[in-house]
Amino acid sequence: MSGLVEWTGEAPVSWRVARQQKIQRQALAHTVELAEALVQGVAQVGVQATVAMTGVEMTRRRAEELAPDGAPLYALIAAATGTGMANVINRLSRI
Numbered sequence: 001m002s003g004l005v006e007w008t009g010e011a012p013v014s015w016r017v018a019r020q021q022k023i024q025r026q027a028l029a030h031t032v033e034l035a036e037a038l039v040q041g042v043a044q045v046g047v048q049a050t051v052a053m054t055g056v057e058m059t060r061r062r063a064e065e066l067a068p069d070g071a072p073l074y075a076l077i078a079a080a081t082g083t084g085m086a087n088v089i090n091r092l093s094r095i
Contacts, residue, residue, distance in 0.1 A: 042093050049085040056081050 060074045 038093070038095060042089060045089055045092060049089060053078075053082055053085065 060078045
């Protein structure tokens, strides 16, 4: 038997090693692609959440102008909305 090629009845060991390494590189490349897509998705959702929270905050302020007695409730609604959005982003980043 030669040093690098050992016949096992199927394929030389060097071929099997090369094939396994190729599979591992492909798996790594796929993992990197998924990570990049996830980062882009989290960023996009973060931007959308920021825009949405701006709208929520503007609505809260307008509601306080129209009905000041409801200010504590409006603040709670805005906080709950922001927390909900943050939770969605947090879950997305764990995928």
